[in-house]
Amino acid sequence: MTSPLIVSVPTAQLRDDLQPLPEGVEVLVWDMTDAAPRPHIDIVVPPYMSMDGVIARLTEVTTRLVQGQSIGYDNVEGRLPEGIVFANATSVHETATAELAVALALAAQRALPDFVRAQDRAEWEGKWTPGLADARVTLLGFGGVGRAIAARLKPFEVDLRAVASHGRLQDDVEVLPLGELYDVLAATDVLIVSLPGGDKTQHLVDDAALSALPDGALVVNVGRGPVIDTDALVDHVRRGRIRAALDVTDPEPLPADHPLWTLEGVLIAPHVGGATGAMRPRIARLVRRQIEHFLAGEEPENVVLRG
Known part of the structure; x- marks a missing residue:
């Protein structure tokens, strides 16, 4: 038997x-x-x-x-x-994570957290926001999640590029090699990170990478927290240089006294990319x-x- x-x-x-x-x-x-x-x-x-x-x-x-x-x-x-x-x-998880990446980008670009807080106060407060249409969006990482994000972003009429380990044209998206990262970041309004964790990606988005971004840029992370240098991120957000919408953080879970909770221009989701x-x-x-x-x-x- x-x-x-x-x-x-x-x-x-x-x-x-x-x-x-x-x-x-x-x-x-x-x-x-x-x-x-x-x-x-x-x-x-x-x-x-x-x-x-x-x-x-x-x-x-x-x-x-x-x-x-x-x-x-x-x-x-x-x-x-x-x-x-x-x-x-x-x-x-690719589809659900891509869904959240787009939701975070939209929420931040259309100031939805501000509107929710105004609703809590029963205040009618309109404002102009950056939006996604015509934004220069860079995907850092073009694996399964990155490709799923790209597919969902295209109808928003963004200027889309990706950066990965090697350059190529894939799914009608120009993918540039990591060696050109800083040049690409200099022309990026929204950076969406979907890289995995590990030694090869730790602090890939460091102070130098964040400094390459234009003032007002948005950083979205649905990959792993340690890909971004948290101290450098806090510094740039605190100075009003950039904004952040994060599903993953370093450390994680984020301690109650961490500055990311209260800094203006930061939207936090508690690592729920696949939780649908x-x-x-x-x-x-x-x-x-x-x-x-x-x-x-x-x-x-x-x-x-x-x-």
């Missing part, structure tokens, strides 16, 4: 969302706060947005695949036990595809790390 394919998921909800599954698949609920329920689990799905204790738990089991629920994997890179294969959640109703069915579809790959004797998709 063939042994069943064992899959662990962190919640009963995800277990239920996976149904129906082919025969020969057993799904366990394991949130990874307690000891592993089996010595071998073919596919382990850790909790979303929390890797606390996960690495230690992975040393307790043998597994063929760890399927993360986020696109980013900088919090596991270099920490995986030997032999562990890790896949990220490409295909799950689209996530549940999309992560279930991805995990189901991984199960089908294993049953068919195929390699899993989205593999980004091998411990």
Whole structure:
């Protein structure tokens, strides 16, 4: 008799969302706060947005695949036990994250936070705002999220470019190499960052990069907080040089006494880029595809790390 394919998921909800599954698949609920329920689990799905204790738990089991629920994997890179294969959640969050990036840019460019505060005071206060139409928008990073942002920005009639590791023309967007970053920033009204975390991107947007931006520019970050030098960002915003709309920060969560909370020209979202109703069915579809790959004797998709 063939042994069943064992899959662990962190919640009963995800277990239920996976149904129906082919025969020969057993799904366990394991949130990874307690000891592993089996010595071998073919596919382990850790909790979303929390890797606390996960690495230690992975040393307790043998597994063929760890399927993360986020696109980013900088919090596991270099920490995986030997032999562990890790896949990220490409295909799950790109659309929702792009949605928030555009929402943040629109909210900041049309001064929606000011209007909400005026509404709280029951005050009718109109003002002229920069808007998005004809704005020079630069996407820093042109992976799945960056391309999804580009697709959603085009109907707003912006002047769109991107900067990535190498130059190219992709999806009708001019993508310039990182070596030209400062020149591009000098002609940028809205900078949207969607880069992953890690040593290669840490503080890529530093004081020099922020200084290259024109006065009044907006910086939107839906990638990872450490891509931007927070101290430099605070300095530029405090001086009224630039504005910021951030879904991610460094540190994170942002401490209650951090200046970013109260500086004029800053809009904060608490790292909710992927937190929409689209996530549940999309992560279930991805995990189901991984199960089908294993049953068919195929390699899993989205593999980004091998411990």
